[in-house]
Amino acid sequence: MDVIDTWTGRMACWLQASLRLGNQAFADHLGVALRTVAGWHAQPDLVPRHDIQSALDTVYEKAPNAVHARFARFAAQAEAATAQALRVSIAVVVRASEVLLVCRRDDGALSWQFPAGVVKPGATAEVVAVRETLAETGVHCSVREPLGARQHPTTGVLATYWLCDHLMGEPENRDVEENADATWVPINSLTRFIAAERIYPPVLTALEAHA
Template sequence: MTEAMEADKKKSIASAITVHDGRVLLVRRRVKEGSLSWQFPGGEIEEGESANEAAVRETREETGLEVKDVSVLGERVHPNTGRTMIYVACQVVGGTAAVVDDDELAEFAWSDGKALTDYVPYPFYGPVQEYLNDNLSS
C-alpha cells in the first residue's frame, strides 16, 4: 500500500500555526507521535468539519486560546507520521494560552524565530517555514 493510500485511511490532521507578538504557539504532547514532541496545536478533523474549523477548535480545546483562521498555508502527508496534515494560519482573538487538556499536553511555549530550533530541530514544511520566517521575531 502506498504512503498516500495509508494516509487516506486515517483522518486528516489540522494544525494551527498561531503567531502572536512575533512568537509562535507550540505544544508538547505527553505521548510523542513518531519522533515529534513539540508541535503546533492540532488534531483530527471531525466529520462535517473543515480544516480551518478543526484548527480553531483544537487550539481552544488544548490551550484555551481563542483564535480565528486566516488562511490555509498548505497540505501534505507528514514524512514522520504518514498522516495528511493541513496547516492553518491563525490569529489570536482572545484568552491566554495554558495547558487545558492535561491528558494530552505536558506544556506549551511561545517561541520566537531564534529559539524555534530548540523546540523543533528540523525544518518545517516549506509554506509553514516561509510563513514563520515572515512573521516571527528573531
C-alpha cells in the first residue's frame, strides 16, 4: 500500500471510484458534506483541509486490498496519460560563455526560458530540441549530451533537458505569437533572467563549465 503524502480532489475521486461509491455514499463514508465531494469533481487540483486529509488517510488505509489495487491503477493510468500527452524537450544551447534564451508570453506575462518544444507521439526528444530551437530562434545547434529529465515543478510536464552546441546562426524571434524575444545571455548572468531555484540543477552544473 502506497503512502499518500497530500490528497487532492483528483485523488479523492480515485478513492471514491475504487470504493465504488456514489457521491452521497462517499460523503457519508468520510463524514463530509455532499458539496465537498462535488467540489472535488469540479476542481480536481483542490487540496482538502487537514482534517479531511486525515479522514481520507483513514478510509484509504482501512480499505481492502482490492480497493488499493484499483486506486493504484487509476494513479498509473493518470501518470502514463500525463507523460504521453505532456512531454517537453528543452535545449540548453551554449556558445562560448553564453546560453540561448527565449522570452515567452505566458498569459500576458513575460518569462525567460530555454528553447523547448512538445514531444508528440512517435517523435524523438533529441530531434525536437534541435528542431524547435531552429524554428523559434533561427539558431542551428547539435545535441552534445542529455542532462536528465524531471517533472517540471511549475507546469507538471515531463521535461527532458539536452546540452547543445551552437553551430551557426544569430538568434531572432521567429515565433512572434509565443515569444517576445530571443537572445544570447552571459551564463554568469543567467540567474538575472531565470531564478536559480527554477533551473534544473544538472543544467546549472553543466553551464558552470562554460561560465
